[in-house]
Amino acid sequence: MLTVILGKVFNHLSLDSNSRLTIISTHAVIGTLVILVAGIWDAVNHIQNSPEFFWSDPHIVVYSGVFMVAIASIFSVNLLMKNSIHGILKRGMQLVIIGSVMQIISGFGDSISHDMFGIDGLLSLTHQPLEIGIVLSALGGFLIIKARQNSNLKAFLPFSIVTFLLITSWLGFNFALYFGHYVQCIPIHLIFSSGCSIL
Known part of the structure; x- marks a missing residue:
């Protein structure tokens, strides 16, 4: 059902493969950078002890970046289904798809975590899979x-x-931080100290 709808959308857009590859790569990379900048912003909010909830301003920007990567992923799925693509190009599109899926699943998990536990730190069961997905998408x-x-x-x-x-x-x-958790609490790492609370 979803593939039929997406197929109709892509046929209506009538973009050639080169245009789609440009959209995929730029959205994957720029979306990743948006997520990184917003993640740093979120860490700064933690040091300021700002109220923590899922739909905070930094999280909205983070998930705007996730949305950009999801667009890249949708275009990748469409290209892989309709064309015979091999080698490094195929591997890159697969990584964008896998990374996007990891980010979306981790995002839902992060929302549930915030509803249940409130504030979290850099180290959480939802942040690291999200970050791995971001790295895969960037790669x-x-x-x-x-x-x-x-x-x-x-x-x-x-x-x-x-x-x-x-x-x-x-x-x-x-x-x-998992292996040197005491280091994160020294002054130079103060900005990331919210992670101490969950170790």
Whole structure:
């Protein structure tokens, strides 16, 4: 049912494959960057002890980025169903899809978590799967751009690399908190101290 509706929408849009690949890669990368910036904003809100609920301003911006990645994912599904795509391009689109699904599921889990427990920290059962999904989407966007670097996407390649490195660093820092949780409570990591409450 959903695929029929999407098929009609895409036929109506009548975009060629190159245009769709541009939409997929740019939405995957820019959406990831939006999520990262809003995640940092959310961490700043935590240090200011702002009231925590799911539909806070930073969360709305985070899930706007998730929505952008979901659009990329929908376009990816459509292209993979209608065309014979192989190699790095196919792998990139698959990563965008998997990353988007992880973000959406984790988003619903995060909403339930906030309803049940209120404030959370950087380390939670919903944040890390969400962040892994973001990394996968950023990597997928990069691979698509890499595969199409002879097209108009070539200029976007450095931006996609920096975005992937930034979001991977963010995920790495958060995972490091699991193993060095005492470090996060020292003054230099004060901005992330809300994570201490859930360890």
